[in-house]
Amino acid sequence: MSAQSSAIALPGVARAERLVVKIGSALAVDATLGEPRSAWLDGVAADIAGLRARGTDVIVVSSGAIALARRGLGLTRRKLRLEEKQAAAAVGQIRLARAWAEALSAHGLMAAQLLLTWDDTEDRRRYLNARATLTTLLGLGCVPVINENDSVATTEIRFGDNDRLAARVAEMVAADQLVLLSDIDGLYTADPRRDPRAAHIPVVPAITAEIEAMGGEPPPGYSSGGMRTKLVAARIATQAGCAMAIALGHAEHPLAALAAGARCTWFLPAPEGRSARKRWIAGALAPLGRLHVDAGAARALAAGRSLLPAGVKRIEGRFERGDPVEVLGHDGVALARGLAAYASEDAERIAGHRSDEIEAILGWRGRDEIIHRDDLVLLTA
Numbered sequence: 001m002s003a004q005s006s007a008i009a010l011p012g013v014a015r016a017e018r019l020v021v022k023i024g025s026a027l028a029v030d031a032t033l034g035e036p037r038s039a040w041l042d043g044v045a046a047d048i049a050g051l052r053a054r055g056t057d058v059i060v061v062s063s064g065a066i067a068l069a070r071r072g073l074g075l076t077r078r079k080l081r082l083e084e085k086q087a088a089a090a091v092g093q094i095r096l097a098r099a100w101a102e103a104l105s106a107h108g109l110m111a112a113q114l115l116l117t118w119d120d121t122e123d124r125r126r127y128l129n130a131r132a133t134l135t136t137l138l139g140l141g142c143v144p145v146i147n148e149n150d151s152v153a154t155t156e157i158r159f160g161d162n163d164r165l166a167a168r169v170a171e172m173v174a175a176d177q178l179v180l181l182s183d184i185d186g187l188y189t190a191d192p193r194r195d196p197r198a199a200h201i202p203v204v205p206a207i208t209a210e211i212e213a214m215g216g217e218p219p220p221g222y223s224s225g226g227m228r229t230k231l232v233a234a235r236i237a238t239q240a241g242c243a244m245a246i247a248l249g250h251a252e253h254p255l256a257a258l259a260a261g262a263r264c265t266w267f268l269p270a271p272e273g274r275s276a277r278k279r280w281i282a283g284a285l286a287p288l289g290r291l292h293v294d295a296g297a298a299r300a301l302a303a304g305r306s307l308l309p310a311g312v313k314r315i316e317g318r319f320e321r322g323d324p325v326e327v328l329g330h331d332g333v334a335l336a337r338g339l340a341a342y343a344s345e346d347a348e349r350i351a352g353h354r355s356d357e358i359e360a361i362l363g364w365r366g367r368d369e370i371i372h373r374d375d376l377v378l379l380t381a
Contacts, residue, residue: 022166028064034071036099047255049107065092089150115149167236181249186265289317306369338376
């Protein structure tokens with residue numbers, strides 16, 4: 001596998017357009033003191049500032065809330081009950097958010113906090129709301145810092161580790177790269193702590209049964225991850241067309257080190273990753289409404305652009321935001337399918353109007369597009 005990797009052009013964080021970085025509790029928190037590792041966080045913030053200066057959008061998925069509260073609450077035994085974890089998360093999340101806000105502000109960046117649950121990535125409308133919020137924050141120059149909402153998530157319905165959460169976030173925002181900062185510099189053929197013959201794997205072109213078998217048990221301590229969850233995250237990310245790296249996080253500037261060529265394992269995106277969702281939109285969803293568009297809008301769609309309200313002449317059916325709809329040309333021929341950014345009632349009100357009139361018509365400002373190009377599939381050649 002290493003011989004094959006030499007012929008493959010690997011991704012690199014310096015070339016990322018949109019990067020999600022996952023940071024575990026063991027990196028963000030000094031477990032002995034129960035305090036944020038402020039100097040390390042400052043190094044990561046400096047790396048993020050460097051990436052932002054090059055035009056890269058960066059989202060941080062950070063663990064550490066429970067670890068930051070355990071000592072202060074006297075919850076230092078290894079195993080906590082669910083309600084104790086939830087209470088600790090409620091206390092520690094304030095400290096974690098403050099630590100990131102201070103680290104990022106020292107480098108001229110504004111932090112934004114989002115707490116997500118499994119339902120937020122599974123329910124379509126909540127998924128769209130979360131995606132819209134993240135996209136807006138990135139457009140405003142913020143660095144979103146995300147964690148699982150452990151204070152309300154139940155044992156039955158939760159991620160349980162931020163590796164998978166980070167992968168779902170990367171999928172949600174169409175990130176091209178995901179980096180899991182870890183206590184190990186990548187994937188090995190066996191656990192290198194137990195097997196001296198374990199060989200490092202620099203690149204994984206595809207996640208096979210052989211690769212999945214290399215996942216072990218989670219390490220001891222506050223971390224809930226381990227290689228097994230990282231491989232699950234890799235499958236989620238790569239199937240969404242996102243490259244993923246497992247890299248050593250203990251360096252003071254781990255992202256800069258990775259950009260400079262530090263050893264890691266890159267999981268390459270599935271070639272069909274981006275188109276898989278498009279195929280799902282085109283064929284797996286029954287449209288709940290129809291949008292009739294003018295010739296100008298039809299030409300714009302053919303050129304790969306979004307559908308703006310100005311080009312919509314008439315709307316049929318009743319649908320909610322995020323529901324599948326069909327786009328028809330002036331002759332009634334189906335041109336495209338997509339996910340509506342507005343409910344039918346609101347879409348009818350803004351149809352035929354310019355995007356800068358939306359706020360005056362609805363009383364609130366939504367997206368400029370009725371269907372964004374990322375949520376739209378052409379049906380004609």
